[in-house]
Amino acid sequence: MTDYAIEASDLVRQFKNGPRAVDGIDLGVTAGEIYGFLGPNGAGKSTTVHMLTTLLPPTSGTARVAGYDVVTEGQNVRAAIGAALQEAALDPLLTGREHLRLQASLQALPRANRNERADELIARVGLTHAADRKVRGYSGGMKRRLDLAMALVHRPSVLFLDEPTTGLDIQSRTALWDEVARLAREDGVTVFLTTQYLEEADVLAGRVGIIDHGHIVAEGTTDELKAQVGRPTVEAIPDDPEDTPRLAEIFAGFGDPCGSTKGVAVRLRTGDTDLADVVRALDGAGIAVANLQLHQPTLDDVFLAKTGRSLEGSDEEETELARADLAAEPA
């Protein structure tokens, strides 16, 4: 029990005259782990974070963070955690440096260390150039980085990040991912990260919990989760469109046909070792292909398999990543 940095048992939050936003979840996050809490809008992610950070009392169930009970030892929990909640919680009229100094003072850091700690964090999140500018002039990414810095002022052992990259451009998002990964890797900080971005969970999280309608519907490492639903898909586009029926006939021998907009696709029956056999079969039949791709299962496939629908925001995510990929391509 006490090995977990975050643990919850049958945690419930029922709002007055409303639904059960969180409906009996169990969690166990080990120290130094990055745990991704993935789900669509309204799934219960933020409500869970609010309960674990003592901002919202649970209706029932128990939860401990950094070894302290969130209901009876709230003050100890708050002393051990840092949190960057869904909106960057900043005062538009204060500068970045003033924010960090105020936070350092309210967190009761020794007077002699406050300015030094503020300057150190400003540098770490790359805001030195803007430290003395009022926050209302910051971009979304700068606000998020300052928000993260404020959560780190008192060197928390557990960090809660509630959709930290929502609305950020890909560069800002990547910079934040790097910092979060570094915190876990070098400082041993336990990170509880909620997100609706599949890529974010995939890149950052050691383990992922998928929440939907207040329930955790799947949990494990990203590889484990993909393996649960997961057989890879092979997709091919023939050079000559007239070869499409023959291509489909050959593919049918390797697994179950699945949708493809431009060519033919099949979900492999026994794993991606069959890819070589696919290539040999195409060669043997004399079918030339313009494109042949192996698609690994995604977390969206997992979400689809567990809930029967696709994760909200994934389209936006894919579009944004696609744009970034295009931008990265040499002219």
Place this chain on the structure above:
Amino acid sequence: MNTLADQVFLLARRSVVRTIRQPANVVAPLLFPMMLLAVNSGGLNAETRLPGFPTNSFVAFALAVPFIQGALFATMNAGTDLARDIQTGFLSRLSLTPMRGIALLAGQLGGVMALGIVQAAVYLAVGLLVGVRLASGPLGVLVLFAFALLVTLGFGALGAFAALRTGSGEAVQSLFPAFFVFLFLSSMNIPRNLIETTWFRDVATVNPVSYLLECVRSLIITGWDAEALALGFGIATAVAVVSLGLASWALRVRMART
């Protein structure tokens, strides 16, 4: 460990800094009451010839109004700043620090009261510049400042209460016209005993704002009027106690951390 006093000081300083960085929040409480004073003094000066009017200087009579009107601006400043903290999530961030809830309220109101002192000093300086002399003398100036602070505290706490209950700056701002109605239905422009319209005199008599004005006015015009001071300070204290109680309760509800 931070003491409560440290926390209050930090948050009061933040409140002052925020106010200074919003020039409209500094200029409006200084400029508008002075403009109203100038307009009323010019237009209503003939009132001083009414039998029974307590002074031959309408400016001296009307100088009480800015002190109360300025306190109404304190309601706006305290309330809208706090509402912004709620809307931006800054209050949640503060809730995650070891800060005591009461420090937030005290700090916010401390900043508003600091501005209240500046306002009172400006109103008084303008009055002295145009020839008003306080009948209560130098000690009266101190009492006047103490009263202005008490009224600012009471109205500021009402603004904080509205912000904490609604979480909306717009809701706080909607209080301003309502408070102005109280001001206009008081003895703001004429002594109560000279109001001839019965319903207006009755409304002004039950309107607590009349007694706040008359308290200030007594220090300027009469000297030491125990009844006016007792009523003024009594009502201002009651407003402050009730509004602080409501604001503290609303803060506890708003910051319902475990």
